[in-house]
Amino acid sequence: DTGVSQDPRHKITKRGQNVTFRCDPISEHNRLYWYRQTLGQGPEFLTYFQNEAQLEKSRLLSDRFSAERPKGSFSTLEIQRTEQGDSAMYLCASRSYQETQYFGPGTRLLVL
């Protein structure tokens, strides 16, 4: 399978705990995006990487959020000291120089 993969698919955590999600993009794609999607809404942009460089961060990405793409391949999104408002689907997408983004299946986070 050469699509975008995300791990884990589901995560339940208690408020205050840290969580980390992983995204593996399509291998030849140098651009990678993280989005957050709440129920019944469209995805909201969180951050963008071109190769290993994090070029953009949304205002939605508070200090508790950090993302990395250390070798320009897979990426991780970490949320520290989770809050109930962090409960959402976290989507990863990748693309090449062409315009179309390809999405992964998402990680659904529930903070209790």
Add this chain to the structure above:
Amino acid sequence: AQTVTQSQPEMSVQEAETVTLSCTYDTSENNYYLFWYKQPPSRQMILVIRQEAYKQQNATENRFSVNFQKAAKSFSLKISDSQLGDTAMYFCAFMKAVGNYGQNFVFGPGTRLSVLP
């Protein structure tokens, strides 16, 4: 900043019928791309169709076609011969052609389409 509006939160259509989903957007850009993505229940988002703003011809992909009205900033999706598998959330999205970083990829709120047997 760009905005995308989908004025129909929910729609339904009978199997084999035709349905049109509306999308309008606001931008001062002249070169950009528009997309329709489909997100079936509990499944990942996939591209349905895309349109380059510099092309006057409307994009088509099998049963899916768009009506792109650049002056009106309208980008509707027509689904012909609706099938049960078309049941999904449909998102309209906009991307600038230049400086196409993350902030410039904007999704609408979505339209939930139900295809009825």
